[in-house]
Amino acid sequence: MKIGLEIHVQLPTRSKMFCSCPTTGADRPNQHICPGCMGMPGTRPALNKAAVEIGIRLAKLLNCTVPDVIWFSRKIYFYPDLCNHYQITQYETPIGAKGVYYLGKKPIRITRAHLEEDPGSMKKSGDTALIDYNRSGMPLVEIVTEPDIATPAEAREFLTALLKDIRHVVDLPDDGERSIRVDCNISMGSERCEVKNVSGLKNVERALTFEAVRQTKVLKAGGRITRETRHYDEERRVTTGARKKEYESDYAYIGEPNLGIFYVKNIADTIVAKESPQNMAARLDREFGIGERIAKQIVNTSVRLAELFEHIAKKTDSQCAVKWVTGPISSGWKAVEADIDSKKDAIIETVVLFRDGKINDIECSKRLKALISGDDPDSIEKQSADLDVIIRKAIAENPSVIGDYRKNDKAANRIIGAVMRETGSTYSSSDIVEATKRILDEMIT
Numbered sequence: 001m002k003i004g005l006e007i008h009v010q011l012p013t014r015s016k017m018f019c020s021c022p023t024t025g026a027d028r029p030n031q032h033i034c035p036g037c038m039g040m041p042g043t044r045p046a047l048n049k050a051a052v053e054i055g056i057r058l059a060k061l062l063n064c065t066v067p068d069v070i071w072f073s074r075k076i077y078f079y080p081d082l083c084n085h086y087q088i089t090q091y092e093t094p095i096g097a098k099g100v101y102y103l104g105k106k107p108i109r110i111t112r113a114h115l116e117e118d119p120g121s122m123k124k125s126g127d128t129a130l131i132d133y134n135r136s137g138m139p140l141v142e143i144v145t146e147p148d149i150a151t152p153a154e155a156r157e158f159l160t161a162l163l164k165d166i167r168h169v170v171d172l173p174d175d176g177e178r179s180i181r182v183d184c185n186i187s188m189g190s191e192r193c194e195v196k197n198v199s200g201l202k203n204v205e206r207a208l209t210f211e212a213v214r215q216t217k218v219l220k221a222g223g224r225i226t227r228e229t230r231h232y233d234e235e236r237r238v239t240t241g242a243r244k245k246e247y248e249s250d251y252a253y254i255g256e257p258n259l260g261i262f263y264v265k266n267i268a269d270t271i272v273a274k275e276s277p278q279n280m281a282a283r284l285d286r287e288f289g290i291g292e293r294i295a296k297q298i299v300n301t302s303v304r305l306a307e308l309f310e311h312i313a314k315k316t317d318s319q320c321a322v323k324w325v326t327g328p329i330s331s332g333w334k335a336v337e338a339d340i341d342s343k344k345d346a347i348i349e350t351v352v353l354f355r356d357g358k359i360n361d362i363e364c365s366k367r368l369k370a371l372i373s374g375d376d377p378d379s380i381e382k383q384s385a386d387l388d389v390i391i392r393k394a395i396a397e398n399p400s401v402i403g404d405y406r407k408n409d410k411a412a413n414r415i416i417g418a419v420m421r422e423t424g425s426t427y428s429s430s431d432i433v434e435a436t437k438r439i440l441d442e443m444i445t
């Protein structure tokens with residue numbers, strides 16, 4: 001099975017790609033349009049420099065080569081949702097070419113990443129199609145991969161990691177996974193089909209899985225796969241044949257004469273690639289030897305948490321940093337992230353005291369929780385003492401758990417489950433897990 005993806009990401013600029021219409025805040029169809037994005041005679045496109053900068057940042061994230069000079073082309077076709085009947089896109093000089101993105105250790109080759117304008121959106125209503133041009137002219141980057149993806153699940157994993165990285169690197173707002181649209185190419189034999197315009201990562205996996213099964217059935221029955229563009233029906237969860245696949249030669253590309261040629265080397269030189277979350281996880285594992293799973297867990301919670309981890313690990317050691325960052329600091333992270341700058345030093349200091357043996361486990365945990373929640377340390381102490389009592393009682397009711405725990409520490413789950421049921425949402429699950437294991441460890445030694 002071979003899978004290649006074409007990913008369309010809308011760029012977070014304030015105005016459209018070639019005119020000054022705003023990109024957000026429309027409360028009715030066809031509100032944010034102007035003679036330019038409606039293709040009126042006598043108008044000329046003007047390139048949005050911010051879109052070029054973001055394009056270069058993405059190209060660098062994907063380890064692509066950025067050309068010194070770029071220009072745009074008209075992709076001519078019949079587009080009911082683009083008034084010009086051509087789409088302004090990049091053909092010969094994509095903003096990024098020949099890159100590679102590492103999914104863990106697996107390289108996924110990037111063919112190209114190019115800038116283009118989005119068409120409007122169409123809505124069917126009975127026999128009529130309604131067109132909203134608010135989206136027409138929005139800046140997009142289209143990222144095209146080589147067919148290096150092996151399974152539908154890997155496609156989803158790749159998109160999840162890539163989207164996280166893109167959000168961080170270009171400050172794309174997190175408005176759900178539907179903000180990207182994907183064309184999925186998949187072949188089980190020699191010919192491929194393309195499922196167009198799938199939105200949402202879950203749908204990408206479903207559409208690809210459906211296609212893999214369909215194509216396998218056709219081939220097993222002695223049939224042939226014809227190259228075609230298919231459509232994914234989200235409700236019925238099937239793909240249906242839409243039209244014969246167009247080849248690039250079906251489109252007449254000509255240079256866009258109204259825009260000219262742009263020298264972008266000086267912009268590209270000033271843009272320093274920001275470290276992506278996936279690269280950061282790999283680096284934390286490499287530098288601190290904490291393992292891929294823990295590194296990803298920390299970075300995926302938040303890049304700022306990972307930065308805090310780095311500070312703590314440098315001041316103490318990596319084991320100590322993992323213990324406290326994945327424990328009380330992670331579980332209270334949501335509450336503290338916004339004002340972490342004012343609390344960071346006190347948190348680091350507390351862990352240093354623990355490393356130096358000046359405070360014990362329980363004291364360190366109590367102080368960290370108080371710092372994070374802003375609650376009084378005494379009330380936290382009382383709460384944790386109450387939790388200890390509940391856990392000891394649960395163990396007394398199931399005495400066999402102590403012997404079982406000695407053989408296999410998974411036996412603790414019985415107590416953890418019982419305590420969670422009893423206390424509801426009073427304690428965080430990580431507090432219950434931590435206290436139960438601490439008490440059982442004391443009992444078996």
Ligand SMILES: [Zn+2]
Binds near residue numbers: 016021032037038
């Ligand atoms: Zn406009």
